[in-house]
Structure formats: structure tokens, C-alpha cells
Amino acid sequence: MKESAGDAVEASTGGPPSDADLVARVLSDDRAAFDELIRRYQRQAVAVSFRLLGNTQDALEVTQDAFLKAYSSLATLQKREAFGGWLLRIVSNLSLNFRRGRRTRRQLPLDDLLGPAESHGADGGGSEWMAAGADPVRRLESAEMGRRLQEALKELPEKQRLAIVMFTIEQMPQKQVAESLQCSVEAVKWHVFQGRKKLRELLKGYI
Amino acid sequence: MLNDDLEFSITQYLDGSLDETKRIALEAQLAADPEARALLAEHRALGDLLQSIPLPQVRWEKLSHHISAAIDDQESAPLTHASWWIWARMPQVAAIAASVLLVTGLAMHFLLGPQPPSSRPVIPGPNLIASISVDGPSEDAPDGLPVTEVSIGPGGSYAKASSLAPYADQIEVRPARVVIAAGIPQEQPPSAFPF
Numbered sequence: 001m002k003e004s005a006g007d008a009v010e011a012s013t014g015g016p017p018s019d020a021d022l023v024a025r026v027l028s029d030d031r032a033a034f035d036e037l038i039r040r041y042q043r044q045a046v047a048v049s050f051r052l053l054g055n056t057q058d059a060l061e062v063t064q065d066a067f068l069k070a071y072s073s074l075a076t077l078q079k080r081e082a083f084g085g086w087l088l089r090i091v092s093n094l095s096l097n098f099r100r101g102r103r104t105r106r107q108l109p110l111d112d113l114l115g116p117a118e119s120h121g122a123d124g125g126g127s128e129w130m131a132a133g134a135d136p137v138r139r140l141e142s143a144e145m146g147r148r149l150q151e152a153l154k155e156l157p158e159k160q161r162l163a164i165v166m167f168t169i170e171q172m173p174q175k176q177v178a179e180s181l182q183c184s185v186e187a188v189k190w191h192v193f194q195g196r197k198k199l200r201e202l203l204k205g206y207i
Numbered sequence: 208m209l210n211d212d213l214e215f216s217i218t219q220y221l222d223g224s225l226d227e228t229k230r231i232a233l234e235a236q237l238a239a240d241p242e243a244r245a246l247l248a249e250h251r252a253l254g255d256l257l258q259s260i261p262l263p264q265v266r267w268e269k270l271s272h273h274i275s276a277a278i279d280d281q282e283s284a285p286l287t288h289a290s291w292w293i294w295a296r297m298p299q300v301a302a303i304a305a306s307v308l309l310v311t312g313l314a315m316h317f318l319l320g321p322q323p324p325s326s327r328p329v330i331p332g333p334n335l336i337a338s339i340s341v342d343g344p345s346e347d348a349p350d351g352l353p354v355t356e357v358s359i360g361p362g363g364s365y366a367k368a369s370s371l372a373p374y375a376d377q378i379e380v381r382p383a384r385v386v387i388a389a390g391i392p393q394e395q396p397p398s399a400f401p402f
Contacts, residue, residue: 031279034275039271042267042270046265056265067277067278071278168222189224192222197214203256206256207256
């Protein structure tokens with residue numbers, strides 16, 4: 001990885017560079033500026049993908065693919081300051097299409113990338129939802145709850161699911177979610193409301 | 208407040224996106240209405256549940272190195288092709304390319320397209336005559352004799368039926384009678400008559 005472009009800009013201006021600054025630098029052949037964008041958004045990207053797919057391996061692969069795609073088509077980004085929303089749109093599209101259009105990918109070294117508690121349980125399904133170290137009954141309940149929650153999320157229409165994942169779970173700003181979903185902030189509020197309402201019905205016995 | 212309105216306000220209240228005036232109104236309703244409080248409690252529990260979903264423990268620094276290396280791999284492979292592709296996908300470039308294609312197409316149409324007829328008729332030479340033979344499906348030939356009689360007229364069978372006879376005068380609409388007859392070869396028995 002290149003030396004951080006963010007550190008250099010931060011040192012000279014006293015604050016972290018904006019997304020728009022970093023995008024402009026990447027477009028003028030400052031490859032290191034993109035590493036700063038990776039560091040800035042990789043957590044959100046993995047989180048969104050994981051919430052949509054329920055599987056660590058898939059979420060990491062989608063995240064990598066999304067950054068590759070973002071880098072190669074960065075010149076098409078209209079609003080440079082909206083990089084985050086744009087990237088998460090790529091992440092959510094890739095995640096939603098992941099099962100349908102699965103292709104052979106270069107395998108990510110999971111043992112190397114995941115913490116010790118994760119590297120042996122990254123096959124998706126219920127195991128990922130278990131609270132490590134809890135007593136067996138609690139772990140079983142937690143796994144069941146996780147599965148039910150995952151199923152309930154899958155039953156939501158696409159926009160409602162994305163709005164719930166990005167706004168309610170990941171607590172991203174509504175404006176960023178709106179950019180990601182390509183809709184207004186008011187529409188995001190509406191999708192969140194509809195999603196919450198439906199989830200409340202689907203999870204009636206659990207809450 | 209209607210149930211949907213109340214629930215919408217509650218979700219925004221929990222998200223912190225409800226404006227000041229509506230927040231005060233909602234808090235007043237929550238203080239007075241136990242059902243509204245129960246709804247708030249359910250949504251709060253749902254929010255807690257959603258946020259309790261654990262995330263995988265990722266070594267973020269290693270992941271960012273890995274992604275960065277993948278980008279370097281991608282960059283070093285077909286660089287010229289990639290940069291061409293980026294340019295080609297820019298909307299301005301695409302618009303200019305489309306305009307050039309359109310103008311070229313129109314120019315070719317007017318320069319090379321069909322010419323206006325001249326005063327002298329153009330007679331094509333013998334080398335321009337071509338004949339095409341197309342073999343299509345053959346016509347279905349009937350097995351029997353050709354139809355010799357087609358007769359259309361009132362049937363009157365309702366009126367002739369004994370059960371309807373008393374009402375014969377009241378029947379205003381009678382079904383048309385259609386007879387299509389064909390000649391019958393002598394050797395064929397009358398029961399083989401197709402109608």
C-alpha cells in the first residue's frame with residue numbers, strides 16, 4: 001500500500017481531506033489517495049454487504065470487488081463529494097446480485113483477514129450470529145434469533161432492506177443513504193418506516 | 208393521530224429525525240396514550256435487536272492492504288484498455304461519439320442513398336435480372352368430392368318439436384339453417400354422409 005495521501009493532506013491543512021479532494025487526487029494519478037478512501041469506507045462496505053448476505057467470506061469478496069469497480073470507474077462519478085454513497089450503491093448492487101451471478105473469484109485469505117473468533121466460523125448461516133463464549137442455551141437462542149432476523153430482512157423489498165441496513169443498523173447519515181439509494185431523504189424516511197413496520201410484524205414473537 | 212402517522216412519527220422519533228414541533232406533540236401523546244407507549248417500546252426493542260447483529264471481526268489494516276494490492280494487479284494488467292474504457296464511459300465522450308456517428312450516418316444516407324429519378328427511365332441490363340424460386344407448402348387437397356350445395360335459411364326445428372309446438376308462434380328468433388352438402392359416391396353407404 002502506498003504512503004497515505006490523507007496523512008500528507010492532513011498535515012498541511014490540519015484536517016482530514018474531504019472525499020472530493022481524495023477523488024480529485026486519484027483522478028490526477030495519485031494512487032495513494034484511493035488507499036485513504038479504502039481505509040475510510042471498508043468497514044461500512046463490509047458491514048452493509050454482510051448484513052445483506054449474512055456471510056463473511058461473501059461480504060469480503062463483494063467489498064473487494066466494489067472497490068475495484070469504484071477505482072476503475074471513478075471518472076464516471078458525477079459528485080465527487082458523494083463518493084461514500086456511490087461506493088455503497090456499488091456494494092449493495094453487487095451484494096444483491098451476488099447469489100444470482102456468482103463467478104469464480106480470487107479467494108481471499110480469510111484466516112489472515114479475520115480475527116481469531118471469526119476465522120473458523122465464516123461459513124454463513126446461524127453460526128455467525130452466535131455470541132462466542134455464551135452458554136449453550138443462550139448461543140442456541142442467539143443463533144435462532146439471528147436466523148429469524150436474517151430471514152425477516154430478506155423478506156423486505158430491496159429499498160426498505162437497504163434503508164434499514166444503512167440507516168437503522170449502520171446509522172449512516174440519511175443524506176448518504178439517499179445518495180446510495182438514489183432517492184430523496186424523505187423517501188429514505190419512508191422506506192425506513194415501512195421496513196420497520198414490516199419487521200415488527202414479522203418478528204412479533206421475538207420483540 | 209392515525210395509527211400509521213403515529214408509527215411513522217415514532218420511528219422518526221427513535222431515529223432522531225423528527226422535527227421539534229412534531230416531537231413535542233408526540234411526547235404529549237406518549238404521556239397520555241398507553242398504546243402509543245407500547246408501540247414505542249416495540250420499535251425501540253426492534254431497533255436494539257437490529258443493532259445487536261454482530262459484525263465479523265476483520266483485521267481492517269490487512270483487508271485494506273489486500274484490496275490495494277488487488278487494485279495494483281488490476282492496474283498493471285491491461286492499463287491501456289482500462290483507460291480507454293474509462294474514457295469511453297464518460298457521458299460527455301459518449302455524447303460526442305453519438306453525435307459524430309449520427310452526422311456520419313446522415314451524410315452517408317444523403318450521399319450514397321437512393322438518387323432522385325432522372326428524366327430518362329433506367330432500364331436494367333440483363334445481368335440485373337434475377338429469378339427466385341420459393342417452394343412453399345402445397346395446398347391441402349380434399350379427400351372427398353367437391354361441395355355441391357350450400358344452403359342457408361331458417362331451420363324451424365324449435366317450432367317442429369312437439370314440446371314447443373304450443374309456443375311456436377311466440378318464437379321470434381329461430382336459428383339459421385345451414386346445409387353444406389357434397390356429392391356421395393355410389394359405393395358409399397348413406398350412413399357415411401358427413402353432415
